[in-house]
Amino acid sequence: MNISSKSHYALLTLFDLASQNVGKPVKIASIARRQNIPQKFLELILASLKQGGFVESHRGSEGGYSLARLPESITVGEVLRFVDGSATKQKRSRPAGPFSELWNNVDTSIAGILDRTNFASLLRDWEAKQSTYVHNWEI
Numbered sequence: 003m004n005i006s007s008k009s010h011y012a013l014l015t016l017f018d019l020a021s022q023n024v025g026k027p028v029k030i031a032s033i034a035r036r037q038n039i040p041q042k043f044l045e046l047i048l049a050s051l052k053q054g055g056f057v058e059s060h061r062g063s064e065g066g067y068s069l070a071r072l073p074e075s076i077t078v079g080e081v082l083r084f085v086d087g088s089a090t091k092q093k094r095s096r097p098a099g100p101f102s103e104l105w106n107n108v109d110t111s112i113a114g115i116l117d118r119t120n121f122a123s124l125l126r127d128w129e130a131k132q133s134t135y136v137h138n139w140e141i
Contacts, residue, residue, distance in 0.1 A: 003112060009085045011039045012047050016056060016081060017128075020073035020121040027059075027066030054084045073125060079116035 005013075014037040022028050030048065034041040048067055051057045058070040069076070 005082060006086050008043075008047060009082050011037070011043065012051060012081055012085045013078060014039065015044065015047055015051065016069070016076060016121055017124060019057065019067065019069045020076075020125050022068075024072070025068055027064065027068050029066040033067070050085065054081075056081065056084075069121075073121035074123075076121050077117050078119045078121075078124075079113060082116060 015033055018033050018037050019028060030041060030044055033039065034044045039047075048057060048059075052059060052067075052070075055070055056076060057067045059065070059067055
């Protein structure tokens with residue numbers, strides 16, 4: 003499956019915001035640094051995500067961006083559809099043939115997984131995985 007850089011960065015941005023204190027605004031520079039996203043590109047992505055109702059902006063010295071909805075209510079599929087117009091780049095018209103039904107089933111399966119995966123579950127799985135691999139460098 004191929005996704006655009008814009009979609010990849012949008013997903014990283016939402017994941018970053020989901021990992022922060024809910025409701026507390028996060029500075030663009032902080033997100034850009036943690037996720038290694040060019041700040042100017044991130045500004046455009048956040049403006050788009052704000053239009054889509056995924057994030058909200060907060061003005062002032064303590065301002066920044068936060069999720070507009072709970073992480074449980076934002077799915078990877080809806081973000082990809084909003085940013086790129088489809089859940090996957092794999093969907094394209096294919097000539098009828100012996101594999102047509104197979105490829106349609108694959109597309110449907112991928113879209114289903116993306117639509118069932120929300121940012122709360124991604125964060126939970128990531129944190130569990132990170133805590134599993136704590137190295138002890140003590141000698």
